[in-house]
Amino acid sequence: MKHNFFAVDLGATSGRTILGSFTTGGLELEEVNRFPNQLIETGGHFFWDIYALYQNIIDGLRIVAQRGVNITSIGIDTWGVDFVFVGKDGHFLRQPYAYRDPHTVGAPEKFFERVPAKQVYDLTGIQVMNFNSLFQLDTLRRNNDSALNAADKILFMPDALSYMLTGKMVTEYTIASTAQIVNAKTRRLAPELLKALDLTEDNFGRFVYPGELVGVLTEEVQKITGLGAIPVIAVAGHDTGSAVAAVPALNKEFAYLSSGTWSLMGVETEAPVITPETEKLNFTNEGGVAGTIRLLKNICGMWLLERCRGDWAELSYPELIAEAQQAEPFRSIINPDEALFANPANMKEAIQQYCKETNQPVPETCGEVVRCIFESLALRYREVLENLNKLSSHPIKTLHVIGGGSKNDLLNQFTANSTGVDVVAGPSEATAIGNVMMQAIAAGDASNVEDMRRIVNGSVSLSTFQPQDKERWDKAYSKYLNVLEKYSKISQ
Template sequence: MKKVWAFDIGASNGRLMLNSFDGEKMYLEEIYRFPNHPIHVINHYYWNILSIFSEMKKGIQVSVQQGHDKVESLGIDTWGVDFGLLSKTGELLANPYSYRNPQNAKGMEDALQLITSEELFRQTGVETAPINTVFQLYTIKQQNPALLETADTLLLTPNLLAYLFCGEKNNEFTISSTTQMLRTGTTEWETDILKRLGISSNLLAPVKQPLTIAGDTLPSIHKELQIEPVKVINVAGHDTASALAALPLEDDQSVFMSCGTWVLIGVPVNQPVTEDKAMQWGFTNEGTIEGKYRLQKNNMGMWLLQQCRAIWEREGIDTDFEKENYLFEEAEPFRSVINPDDPRFFNPENMIMEIQLYCQETSQPIPTTQGEMIRCILESLAMKYNWVINRLEKLTSKKLKRIHMGGGAIRNKKLCQLTANATNREVVAGPVEASSIGNAIGQWIALGEIENMKQAREIVQHSFSVQHYQPIKSSSWQSAYERFVQLVDETSS
């Protein structure tokens, strides 16, 4: 039985999963989990990258204490777009900014005076959004130019963490494809964009394909953690790409949903889709573990409910999935709906008040109880996912019959059933830890233990269980969806 460590670091928590493989089946065990949130300091949001790295090392120590000290390799996947900057001597210059930094919106606005959204989309295939690496860099250039002048190397988050383990500098393909700086259909940086924005492309470490070995862990790591050298592997560094690798998609009529703080919805494609409609509808093209692409849209996920929970907890109100499901059932269906991707919900001071204000401004009943708020959020999310999938069908000219949902948010069975109901499609939910499993798949292929992705998906199918949700048809969904579409059109114009 061989073993690998899969670090899956999300925007709300991180975890170390031990993946064991006997040549026929995989086995997954959670070793260590820790919270991870942006830290607000003097008008900026940062990631405490050294704390994340420290927690990752603690996870390894826990694994060793449990007897899992002999592992073949480790891989790291994270959220997209964010990065750290290194000096010429290889030292981390500052805590990385978080994509939730409010200054990025102004940075994007100013950058678009120098290069248009249309040009950016044609050249990179990526949706224009203030969170993108390209606009974060331009914001730093405007507001903290000394940092860029001092910087020698930019490493995206999973590769920055891998660098701290092995000392090798590269940016893996799938995570690089989130930056809006990678030339569409290639593994080359789009230097023209950076030149027009006055940013040196020399900052960018070279792009490496997934399924490659970055290097071995450093001697200092061996000494500190009392382990033998471990290979550090370039897995699909973007958590969605790792999640997709683990989903048992059956055919080209399947759509994937990677569900967490964000929900990313898409289909695999051989080449980026850069037609005008794709750009107008906010779709993006990002890399897969196989070196191809995902045509997808980034959507709000459990962030809305996570923020409400934080407020309820501060008010001393306990909550969990079981209680939320009960409160959901007690509330009236389709009483109020919101556009969950309205910019006002990106990072408000008080999510509950922001949702209430939205409903008031759109002349809807204001959700006041927990149940009303939970139902408003979950029903609105499900309807937005239907909106996205309908447009995916138009862009691909395919009838998408089935939805494969993976990720931590599928533990919320209400969300899975509502998605089936809203879309009138079968939902196949699982595996839950899709990103961690896809991370491990990347390692097993790089190590030569699994031949290819076809074999990997077959192994996943008989290693991990899934749950099926059939749509419960109701005329109420159609009338609610029509109201939702009208609301989205009105509030987006």
């Protein structure tokens, strides 16, 4: 009998629900509904609307119920680090803060005054980013936040949504690992860090790993949707964890680049890699599926272009790409990860400011801005890949680009040119595929991730980009490093 799996895949700008199945003919995916996920700015803070997200999930479940589709299970993945407070009565205490809220600016330094940075990294292996849950929670503690003070439980975003569906509270390993409160070696919550936050394990749900059962749909949800007691499975709750599970690699000699709002580049390892070098380079060890660790670096990805496009509504994506192709190569270069680009009021003006301060030509046209973004991302990818090569236990012969960015042929070619390795692009729906994969394994449709990856490799269309123009890109990389050094001196 064919199993149909319902995957909820929520990103920082949009969400969708997908029906997926693995058959003798390969992988089948069908989008059920798609919806925006917008930041809400009010009262000096940025929030997510978790109730709107829940309603969109319900709408997707209603659609499949009305079509008479038999669902085997449901899985939910989301972006990382954000969470919901739950009161003793089981109700949410307020909408969750968004990780782009500025209240955590400078938060790591304040936390490290009480717990040394080295101790935090030695425990978690997680790179320092001001919006990590550890620093969000500490900021709320210092601010005497009323929701935190009243909280009985803390649920990360996918776990909060599964709670709304099942009434069961869990803490899924991969999403919890992004919080910087999980011991990378024991793969459990770190008591030392919880104590520093005035929290205990009792403030979190039952700890689960990808493939475990969360619960079944509540009677309320069954009535609303017209479905029965469908199981909800804990997939890799962190969207990147799900995406990496779906990398269509046939051997271990690869790195991955999950390309979307964020670009996450890394390798799979069997154990955390926590050394003075990884700490210095600010690499992260996040939980993966099947006992793996994702040794990776977070890179500010298509967020740069997405924010610019908000002011370019009259131009389509293909038109912007075409203009970028016509723009002068390597005219202006930025560091995509500079704090200036985290959440500026106007992204184009922030890029122009960076170029002006580093004595570069200021990009004016849309094509010049887009070309600047793409070339800078490709050069940043080279820098990170060079570091990964030093840290990886195996050679990196291929870079698999997955996620929405895998459809960007221009950026993929730039990435191959910059890194000097073959870039294999696809699948664009990697996150949803990885979500479905873990549900399929839980249902007994496959025994392991390797088998699933072989099925994915044979089921999706992949494009390969080979390096070109090595000399020009080597020269551009030298310019990139010089620009970064110049801005570093200016901003000190």
